[in-house]
Amino acid sequence: MAIPHKVKLVDVGPRDGLQNEKQLVPAEVKIGLVQRLQAAGLREIEVTSFVSPQWVPQMADNAQVMAGIERRPGVRYSVLVPNMKGFEAALPSRPDEIVVFASASESFSQANINCSIAGSIERFAPVVEAARAKGIHVRGAMSCTVGCPYEGEVAPEQVVRLAGLMRQIGVQHVGVADTIGVGTPRKVQKALEAALRHYALDDVSGHFHDTYGQAVANTLAALELGVWQFDTSVAGLGGCPYAKGATGNVATEDVVFMLDGMGIETGIDLDKLVDAGLYISDYLGRPSQSRAGTAIARKRPQAQAA
Numbered sequence: 111m112a113i114p115h116k117v118k119l120v121d122v123g124p125r126d127g128l129q130n131e132k133q134l135v136p137a138e139v140k141i142g143l144v145q146r147l148q149a150a151g152l153r154e155i156e157v158t159s160f161v162s163p164q165w166v167p168q169m170a171d172n173a174q175v176m177a178g179i180e181r182r183p184g185v186r187y188s189v190l191v192p193n194m195k196g197f198e199a200a201l202p203s204r205p206d207e208i209v210v211f212a213s214a215s216e217s218f219s220q221a222n223i224n225c226s227i228a229g230s231i232e233r234f235a236p237v238v239e240a241a242r243a244k245g246i247h248v249r250g251a252m253s254c255t256v257g258c259p260y261e262g263e264v265a266p267e268q269v270v271r272l273a274g275l276m277r278q279i280g281v282q283h284v285g286v287a288d289t290i291g292v293g294t295p296r297k298v299q300k301a302l303e304a305a306l307r308h309y310a311l312d313d314v315s316g317h318f319h320d321t322y323g324q325a326v327a328n329t330l331a332a333l334e335l336g337v338w339q340f341d342t343s344v345a346g347l348g349g350c351p352y353a354k355g356a357t358g359n360v361a362t363e364d365v366v367f368m369l370d371g372m373g374i375e376t377g378i379d380l381d382k383l384v385d386a387g388l389y390i391s392d393y394l395g396r397p398s399q400s401r402a403g404t405a406i407a408r409k410r411p412q413a414q415a416a
């Protein structure tokens with residue numbers, strides 16, 4: 111399969127990244143991050159989630175964040191919803207896309223959303239139907255497609271099964287997530303191929319955490335299959351509160367640096383993206399997790415003068 115000429119990146123930093131911060135990040139900082147990401151050319155941003163604030167207090171300001179963004183035409187703003195209550199709460203914020211999220215492993219499903227895989231699909235079916243009736247695009251995030259923090263290795267057959275269930279209830283696109291970053295290129299390709307049994311290439315994306323430093327390699331492996339859409343996180347923010355030790359997603363800056371070097375178009379201005387990464391890292395009071403972002407920032411005249 112030829113490597114795609116064009117790639118779409120969905121920055122999930124404001125949601126996947128900031129959901130895992132111990133300190134509560136104020137809504138205006140989250141809004142500032144979204145503004146900077148869209149200024150850098152991101153055309154899809156996962157802004158927040160409408161989940162239970164008892165489970166994930168970091169996202170309790172969801173409506174406030176959605177209301178504060180200056181929306182740009184051509185940018186898709188997505189939010190996670192775990193159930194009908196979340197969907198109804200999200201509606202006034204006018205998301206362009208909702209993301210339902212299920213797991214390929216039973217134990218993670220229980221830990222993350224307090225129900226079985228089958229139970230989660232039952233819960234999502236009316237959400238998907240209601241969203242599509244309103245013309246809202248529905249993406250499905252499939253967690254633990256390579257490994258599970260509780261069960262270890264996850265077989266591709268489990269991914270085939272979950273993708274089939276997502277398809278049955280009308281989910282339009284699936285993201286293949288390596289939640290704990292244990293995937294290596296061939297394993298990740300197998301997980302993607304499992305999703306491709308039920309979805310077309312244009313409806314499958316990769317979502318790779320970088321816990322073991324494999325996520326850029328896994329992105330390249332996905333490109334080799336023709337996959338051209340990826341979730342990434344500015345400054346490598348994040349992790350999952352229900353996957354202990356999992357680090358952030360692959361840094362958007364690192365993926366853009368690789369794609370720029372390969373002549374693959376993303377529409378993203380790397381310099382402005384680095385600014386967005388520095389903005390949030392400065393707020394959090396720690397260095398960016400992006401290798402490319404850090405290297406670029408160090409070469410700037412103001413850094414050299416300091």
Ligand SMILES: CC(C)(COP(=O)([O-])OP(=O)([O-])OC[C@H]1O[C@@H](n2cnc3c(N)ncnc32)[C@H](O)[C@@H]1OP(=O)([O-])[O-])[C@@H](O)C(=O)NCCC(=O)NCCSC(=O)C[C@@](C)(O)CC(=O)[O-]
Nearest residue numbers: 160161162165192195196211222223224251253287289350
């Ligand atoms: C699914 C539930 C709600 C089940 O949680 P539950 O406790 O079983 O829910 P419940 O229906 O029994 O309700 C309990 C309370 O929560 C309230 N509630 C119920 N739903 C909502 C809602 N939507 N918004 C606000 N409140 C809600 C509900 O009203 C009730 O309130 P009370 O009567 O006690 O005052 C909970 O487990 C939950 O919110 N889980 C979300 C966990 C989460 O956000 N995890 C991180 C996102 S997934 C992820 O990061 C992975 C991904 C996508 O990035 C891909 C990857 O890398 O793997």
